[in-house]
Amino acid sequence: MTSRWRAVAWGALGVIAVVALWELYKWAGPADGVVIGSERDGLRILPRTHDRAMPHVWVMIARLFEATSGASTPPLWLTVVGGMVTTLGIAAVGWVIGVVVGMLFALLMQRWRLAEWGLLPWIVVSQTVPLIAFAPLVSRIGSQIDRNVIPWPDWLSVAIIASYLAFFPVAVGALRGLSSPDAIHSDLMRSYGASYLQTLRQLRLPAAVPYLLPALRLAAANAVVGAVVAEVSIGMRGGLGRMLLQMAQSASADPALPWAPIFGAVVLGLVAAGSVALLGATLTKYRRGEATA
Amino acid sequence: SGTTPDTSSDSASGDFEPITDISLQLQWLPQAQFAGYYVAQEMGYFEEEGFDNVEIIPSGGDIVPQDALAAGDVDFAIAWVPKVLGTIESSGVELTDIAQVYQLSGTTQVSWADSGITSVADFEDKRIGSWGFGNEWEIFAAMAADDLDASSVSVTTQDFSMNALLDGDVDAAQAMTYNELAMVLETVNPDTGELYTMDDLDVISYEDTEGAMLQDAIWADTERLADDPAYADASVRFLKAIIKGWVYARDNPEDAASLVWDVASNAELAYPVGPTHQLWQMNEVNKLIWDGGTFGEIDSDSWDKTIAGALAAVNQDDQHLITTDPPESVYSTEYLDEAIAALQDEGVTVDGTYTPIDVTLTEGGK
Amino acid sequence: MTDSPLPTSTPAVQASGLERVFGAKDSPVHALSEINMTVGAGEFVSLIGPSGCGKSTLMRLIADLDAPTAGTLEVFGQTASAARIDQDYGIAFQQAGLLPWRTVLQNIALPLELHGVAAAERLARAKELAEMVSLSDFGGRYPDELSGGMQQRVAIARALATKPRLLLMDEPFGALDEMTRERMQTELIRIAAETGAAVVFVTHSIPEAVYLSDRVVVMSPRPGRITDVIDIPFGLDRGEGLRESPAYFERVTAVREALHGAPTARANER
Amino acid sequence: MTDSPLPTSTPAVQASGLERVFGAKDSPVHALSEINMTVGAGEFVSLIGPSGCGKSTLMRLIADLDAPTAGTLEVFGQTASAARIDQDYGIAFQQAGLLPWRTVLQNIALPLELHGVAAAERLARAKELAEMVSLSDFGGRYPDELSGGMQQRVAIARALATKPRLLLMDEPFGALDEMTRERMQTELIRIAAETGAAVVFVTHSIPEAVYLSDRVVVMSPRPGRITDVIDIPFGLDRGEGLRESPAYFERVTAVREALHGAPTARANER
């Protein structure tokens, strides 16, 4: 218990150290940064320190409590939280889709090696396709469906794109997890004449839990990143991604503003990954193997 | 199941159900650049023309208006002419410019007063900022006219702030008179503690170069115009409504700017640039629209210049914007003429000039 | 688990001309060849032989975890596959192979659960078995809370859950230290006697084979064959004292010699 | 490795009143208590006792991998720490603990490398040792290409690399099957005799302890104490035949009884 508090204290110190480093460098460093070579074409190895490049930390924090766009608009933090809630919701849907799809792929690949050989390389390739390239495709298909088949809200497109990043770690992690039981366990199940589903339910799924949890956590972080980037690239309103883009517009005159959604994104990612970690806490029974294995 | 328009459309033979719900795709965020459309919506001009629902869809550069229109996602789109020309040539769709809202180009290239960049010829070997995404063609067209090719400058993609200019990362930044130019003027000069002024800057306006191209126009689906009398009818009514909106914005710039700002800041999570900035923008935009001619009319000189520029421009990847003339269908005055005629019958004046007002910018445009 | 009243004279295992060849046609591995063997009902038979001689392979054939390439195999007069589906045998391996997320009782009850036995009945039977392997107090514990010997006892209880008439054990005590191992051997003899099950027991340990079995089957590798069968005439009289008796040492020596293939002493040979 | 010419009469290990208590003051675990023990130079001593009796702890104290909480310990007349730095001992554990990215020869040469022995000399010595453990043909192989028994032989060669006068071995054959184990035992006896090193050997196996040792130290747990020391009078005469001789069985029985704490036969006890 005390060691946990100590870890928290050191962790807090780490955050404080970064803040201190920021302010210290801002104070000591040259306004135009440190450039190797000519001022014009050289390589700037240390950043500029003026207020537009590196606002004071307290300015960034104070900005959170000022009106978002002046006048009677809500305080910035509230706006950011609004965006976070929207994006978190979408990311959660994307996560669920990604987990389901990833699990289906993993089950397929675990059951038939031919499926593994055929699919796995393409699953790896899929992650080298730049998200932004096909994000507009998804939204265009979405609006087509919306017009001709069933209502298809913008956020669903974003969720689908987010799931594209989320499914990957699940597919790979679950495949490893489902194949993780020792031959002896599979032999046992066979000796009991257990069916595929029984083996899955009693052996493979529980055994996959220690592999699945980190994969699900990674999937959560990926879903958030995917949702944010997808919002940017398909122009969905209301979420953090769009907010990042729009607030960057004001960076010249209001440099603290664009940092707010960045902080929001960090917190959002931590919340998402943390929720999955919490989920893991309910499955401790299935993680007993980890210690002994 | 719509209400009958209270101005009967004479173009229609009446054998169609009038369209009551339409959507308009903008090419940027809600701001005074699009004041006419928001005024039309807020002042009830769309309803007067028989529309129950008009959805105005902003973009952030993320939605490409002409693509949305071609895909059938929206009924009308605002887009710059050269961008649409490019799309028409490379994808083969047909879109029609039914009203050339902006008569003049608002694009400028802004540099610091001491840097000696006062004409396009001075671009050589300089770092030139541009947003890319199709906004760069005026630059390359202007350069082509000065016999500079894209490899003679280094092009930097600007983000949505003017930091690249402020920090000297580019020698000349692309800026719209109505938006990014103001962003600079809303920033405090650390040397003086005051806002930057026009004296600090050299501004090259593309309108003064061979590169000038036509900008915000209203685009409609060509085939649909031809095949669907209801759509053609709606186009005319739509033009009538937005002309009324722009006329209002011309005559009441302050009201229009604050109306846009209200819409933008009430629209869910829109974080608009500030009210003073909107007023500046309204003022500048009016200058581009009302240059003395009739609203929305396509000036053939400007059009030809646009086409010539588009044919001449070559980008940093050696790609041309277009290589042949666009099809005939690329613009039509039919619907605008009809709308204007109808409006004139109603006593609306759709030509004239704008008397600029004085706008004093504040820090951050607040 | 089967209710069909077979005559007790039906042998538990009856193998004839059994053969198992692994791998491709061009480079076959003859794991087993010409195996003829009968294990009577209630009989305790050990398989002993050097590593790779096919002990596990033979065990897996009997359990229908693998199929022979030639020969016939009957388990209680049925095919091996039918016997497996009928749960005629229970099986245990060198590693206990307990599911770490199940408690001791849940692990013991696993085969019953898979065969749809009602929860209450399952629990009762699991408790009874835990009692039998002296683990009544540990029913709610998880495998990682048990020592290796205790885990192995759970595995044996699990193998007995369906009241099989045949126990297949592949080096079940291989991972245990010698002292625990001796205790487990004693316990196994008791359990086998109590349940009346036939046992096929794979081991590397000569003393273990001698101590436990009615018959020791000695195998040699490449291809795996049965080279000798040695009867152990101790019957049910196998207390701790047996381990220190001359008769026991004599049988140990006999098996050792059968295994090493030469009856000569090898003192001072290097 | 030390050049100081000590009289051969200096015992390899001399422990008196050795104690090791683990854990906090409020819940101490007495792993070892009152250990008095002497291992003469060149002597082969086995430690045997049930799991948790402190065999490994004692071994770790001698190796200076852990420090006693009371008592004194001398290794060749020096402190354990000085002996470790001097490389007076070689050590081997139950897991071979070979570095998977090093070949057999590189693994054997590791301790030499760490002590700055020149590459050529290292290689020569490693080859010689590989020869000694009959692995000359495998010098360039990686550990995962070897069987368990071969790996263990590499570990023993490595323990011998610095020509230590004391070998510490903690269940080095625990993970091997019985037949490989017997072969390794024979080999160890030969090597110990060849190098003249004293050996402290931890095992669970009674036959192993008897077969190998000059003396068997029997321990009991909680707190770990020495309960008995049994002399094994076979000297250097330990061929394979020994395993089948009555004298051998007699010693096995003696150790068994010392271990089980009671000299009575336990036939038919449950």
Next chain:
Amino acid sequence: MSYVNTTERYARVAAPVVVGIALLATWWVASGIPLGRTQLIPSPVEVIASFAENFGIIAEDAFVTGGNALVGLIAGTVIAVTLAGLAVWLRPIDQMTAPLVAAIAVVPIVALTPLLNTMFGASSQFGRQIVAGVAAFVPVFINVLRGLRQARQVERDLFTAYGASGGQRFRKLTLPTAMPYLSTGIRIASSLAVISALVAEYFGGPADGLGTAIATYSKSGNSALAFAYVGASIIVGLLFFFLTVLLEQLVVKRKPR
């Protein structure tokens, strides 16, 4: 000894090829689907033609993006290894970096590009290289940190028994043990670095590189060219992936245990 028979070896190659053909067929069919007045996606033929026609400039842009990714990958790896080394050496550093790494791991790093461009200059590639570096840092750091802790008790005891110095222990035990983890980390980082460098181009900086081109041409209706660039970015990503796999096989002989 492997029991791989020839049928299996063929199946291993054939299966992905068959799936690839199926994907190509799907693409072909999808390119025939109209989307309003346009097609949903350009057909494979158009894309390949466009790729061939513009190969020169595509390769140039691929070098820019690939170069940024490479710089980022190397820098991120070096920093990650150094920091992980410090973290295993000094526990407080481990605990201090934990929340920071957790934050970096979840933040959509590409969104930082505009801020980085302001800090380091919009006309240099540095912002993109930092983005690629940070993206690469995370998996390398996490894996190496784990790897540096994988030396087993026996091995550590052995080194103590040999009286090995701290430096010897690190060089001959801790580091080699961590190598397979390092290469796993780099393998994951490689494609991440490419994709991050590429996406960062969307957010400003010099107007070259694959990402800028994808954006430009997909927004000007020239989707065949845009997809040709997408193809190029997949190739660069795979190239990085396979290069790291190759590196792994050269440097690391053993698998993680």
